[in-house]
Amino acid sequence: MVYELSKAAHLVSLFVWIGGMIAVGLALRYPAANFLGPLKTYDRAVTTPAMIAALLFGILLGIQGGWFTSFWLGAKITLVLGLAGVHGALVGKLRRAITEGSGRVQNGGKVLLPIGLVLLTLIVLLVTLKT
Amino acid sequence: MIGLRRAALIEAWTLILLFGVAMPLKYWAGVPEATSIMGPLHGLAFMVFVWFVIRSWAEGIINVFGTLRLLIGAFVPGLGFINERWLHRQSTKETRDGV
Numbered sequence: 001m002v003y004e005l006s007k008a009a010h011l012v013s014l015f016v017w018i019g020g021m022i023a024v025g026l027a028l029r030y031p032a033a034n035f036l037g038p039l040k041t042y043d044r045a046v047t048t049p050a051m052i053a054a055l056l057f058g059i060l061l062g063i064q065g066g067w068f069t070s071f072w073l074g075a076k077i078t079l080v081l082g083l084a085g086v087h088g089a090l091v092g093k094l095r096r097a098i099t100e101g102s103g104r105v106q107n108g109g110k111v112l113l114p115i116g117l118v119l120l121t122l123i124v125l126l127v128t129l130k131t
Numbered sequence: 132m133i134g135l136r137r138a139a140l141i142e143a144w145t146l147i148l149l150f151g152v153a154m155p156l157k158y159w160a161g162v163p164e165a166t167s168i169m170g171p172l173h174g175l176a177f178m179v180f181v182w183f184v185i186r187s188w189a190e191g192i193i194n195v196f197g198t199l200r201l202l203i204g205a206f207v208p209g210l211g212f213i214n215e216r217w218l219h220r221q222s223t224k225e226t227r228d229g230v
Contacts, residue, residue, distance in 0.1 A: 048182075055178055059171040068170075081178055088182040092189025099190075 003064050010057035013050045017087070018120065020047025024090040025113040028097065036098050043091055051087060055080070067130075076126045079119050086116045132192055132222045135183045136215055139201065142180040143211025145173040150208045180205060193221075 020043055027039050058080070067073045090112055153169035156162040181202070188198040200217070204210035 051182070052175075052179060055175055059175060063167070063171060077174070081181060084178055084182045085185045088185035089189040092186040092191075095186075095190045 003061070006057050006060045006064065010054060010061055013054035013057060016050035017047055017054050018116075020050065021087050021090055021116060022113065023047075024087075024094050025116070028090065028093055029110060031097065036094060040091075040094055040098060043094070047087075048091070051084060055084070070130070072126045072130050076123055079123045079126070083116060083119045083123065086112050086119065132187070132218060132225075135187050135192070135201075136218045136222070138176075138180040138183040139211050139215040139218060142173075142176045142205055143209070143215065145169065145176040146205070146208050146211060149173045177205060197221075 024039060024043060024047075027035055062068050062073055149166070149169045153165035156165035184193070184198055184201045187193045188195070193201070201214055204214040
């Protein structure tokens with residue numbers, strides 16, 4: 001039961017995290033003057049805590065399943081680190097856009113979201129196949 | 132920069148505890164549970180730290196040299212504390228210069 005609850009919490013956190021990342025990526029690509037500030041607040045209050053929760057519940061699942069010695073989990077953790085890096089880069093660019101006060105399109109929205117999608121696909125493949 | 136400094140400190144402490152307490156307990160005292168607890172904790176701290184480093188780099192708070200310095204420092208026990216002091220000096224300097 002604890003395992004199933006951890007899995008549910010991991011997935012919910014992951015969905016919220018990815019949703020927040022997509023919102024930041026789109027906001028950088030199509031900047032709207034009054035949207036960047038509230039998005040930064042949302043990211044700080046919801047998306048980043050969801051990322052930390054997804055990592056935490058992922059670790060709990062790895063411990064419960066005894067998978068920390070498996071190759072697939074090592075590869076998955078590396079990819080998750082990359083996904084966290086993509087999120088960090090998106091948030092950094094968002095904060096920079098707010099500080100500079102410019103409404104210009106940031107390159108991050110164009111490049112980082114496809115990279116995130118590729119990483120997410122590989123992560124889901126690894127966790128589904130567990131090979 | 133305060134978030135990055137805190138993350139650097141937490142990462143440095145968990146690495147010290149992993150190498151200085153948990154691993155000796157596992158290999159010299161036969162307590163494998165120590166690394167089972169500290170390993171995942173340090174893993175979480177490391178990932179959050181990397182997130183902060185990349186965010187700060189993308190925001191323009193630190194340059195490529197600073198980013199590499201912080202990331203390399205995360206693998207060497209004790210270096211995280213030196214890097215945290217370096218971040219503190221950077222932040223003080225920026226405040227003094229009015230950046």
